[in-house]
Amino acid sequence: MRSDHDTTRRWPCAGSVELEGPLGERARAWEEFLLNQPQGQYQQSMRWARVKQGDGWQGLLHLWDSAGRIEGGFLLLIKATRWGRIGFVNKGPVLAREGPESVRDALRRVLDVARTERLRALVLQPPDRSSIRWEDLRHFGFCRAPVPGIIDATLIASLDGGREGILARLSRTARKQVRSALRHGVGIVEGTRSDLPRFFELMCHTCRRQGVTPNPANVEGIYRRWDAFQSQVKVLFARIGEELVAGRLLICFGVTCTSEKKGWNERFPEAHPNTLLSVEAMVRAAEWGCRYMDFAAMDRRLAERMLRGEDVEKEISSTRYNFNLRLGARPFLLPCAHVWMPRAWQRPWVDWVLSRRWLARQLERIMSR
Numbered sequence: 001m002r003s004d005h006d007t008t009r010r011w012p013c014a015g016s017v018e019l020e021g022p023l024g025e026r027a028r029a030w031e032e033f034l035l036n037q038p039q040g041q042y043q044q045s046m047r048w049a050r051v052k053q054g055d056g057w058q059g060l061l062h063l064w065d066s067a068g069r070i071e072g073g074f075l076l077l078i079k080a081t082r083w084g085r086i087g088f089v090n091k092g093p094v095l096a097r098e099g100p101e102s103v104r105d106a107l108r109r110v111l112d113v114a115r116t117e118r119l120r121a122l123v124l125q126p127p128d129r130s131s132i133r134w135e136d137l138r139h140f141g142f143c144r145a146p147v148p149g150i151i152d153a154t155l156i157a158s159l160d161g162g163r164e165g166i167l168a169r170l171s172r173t174a175r176k177q178v179r180s181a182l183r184h185g186v187g188i189v190e191g192t193r194s195d196l197p198r199f200f201e202l203m204c205h206t207c208r209r210q211g212v213t214p215n216p217a218n219v220e221g222i223y224r225r226w227d228a229f230q231s232q233v234k235v236l237f238a239r240i241g242e243e244l245v246a247g248r249l250l251i252c253f254g255v256t257c258t259s260e261k262k263g264w265n266e267r268f269p270e271a272h273p274n275t276l277l278s279v280e281a282m283v284r285a286a287e288w289g290c291r292y293m294d295f296a297a298m299d300r301r302l303a304e305r306m307l308r309g310e311d312v313e314k315e316i317s318s319t320r321y322n323f324n325l326r327l328g329a330r331p332f333l334l335p336c337a338h339v340w341m342p343r344a345w346q347r348p349w350v351d352w353v354l355s356r357r358w359l360a361r362q363l364e365r366i367m368s369r
Helices: 022-035 046-053 100-116 134-138 162-168 172-183 193-210 219-232 273-287 300-307 313-317 321-326 346-354 357-367
Strands: 005-011 057-066 069-081 084-090 121-125 153-158 187-190 233-240 243-253 256-264 292-294 330-333 338-340
Touching: 022 046, 022 057, 022 069, 046 057, 046 069, 046 219, 057 100, 069 100, 100 121, 100 134, 134 338, 153 300, 153 321, 162 273, 172 273, 187 273, 193 219, 193 233, 193 243, 193 256, 219 233, 219 243, 233 273, 243 273, 256 273, 273 292, 273 321, 300 313, 300 330, 313 321
Parallel strands: 084 121, 256 292
Antiparallel strands: 005 057, 057 069, 069 084, 121 338, 153 292, 153 330, 187 233, 233 243, 243 256
């Protein structure tokens, strides 16, 4: 059953949160709704649409309410590609109450908008803490194969107890590295907008070391994050002498602080600047009122094995995830992203395409930009 009031608004990203009139009021109401929902994440924020506009995505906000209160909604990002218009609902829909009926109603609304927008394909990943699962999506014709390139597991650290609690949960190795960093004179400083080019340099250095393409591809993408989230975004640096050697870009939204981007120029490894930087980022996130630190990625296969209690120490020790595990983070499985096609005959074909890595990479490139 549909709610009393149903609205869809295209969003011209520049200045949208500050717009006057009904759209501005609805945008602010949606932001407040997200901040007060366990499933609300910054990827559904109007601010994120502003960030993604620079990558060629158009934001479309759809809300519904009852008796003047928002019952649910979703931000749909749309991008024109050589295959046609593709949509992405990232960490949505977000509902005031998740139940079988409200979930079905929300998914119907998502697909109604997808058809109205004549999308060639729609990718949807439910919120991290949502009860929406593949079985719900299958009922509405989503393809079985998960979409590659979209994070489906992560590492999350509790920030309970502030500095003392965070330090107590560190591994023995991490505590030793923190002491070493302090002996070597590593300092942690909070940067400003003028420091973002330096942060981007550090981020690109890390990307080259890992053999991946920087995302965003230029410093303008970092500026857009800073300008969109304003007081909710921070950049911290590890400094040795006068040199900024490592950095983390943090987005604080609701009870979660996400390590959105990071970088290190590989200098002074004996001083362990990254360990002190990461610990101090968690401490400051707790001071900002967050309860969790999300390190934003983990291999799903390894996460599943860890959660089953299997011994994966040997495999983990050679990965970058081991660093965050030593900080007290624990694996957390996320709902997988699935794709919906408007015609039923296309869906088995898409499942076949997603099973072929070289074809799946094409969709992965689109979704990651």
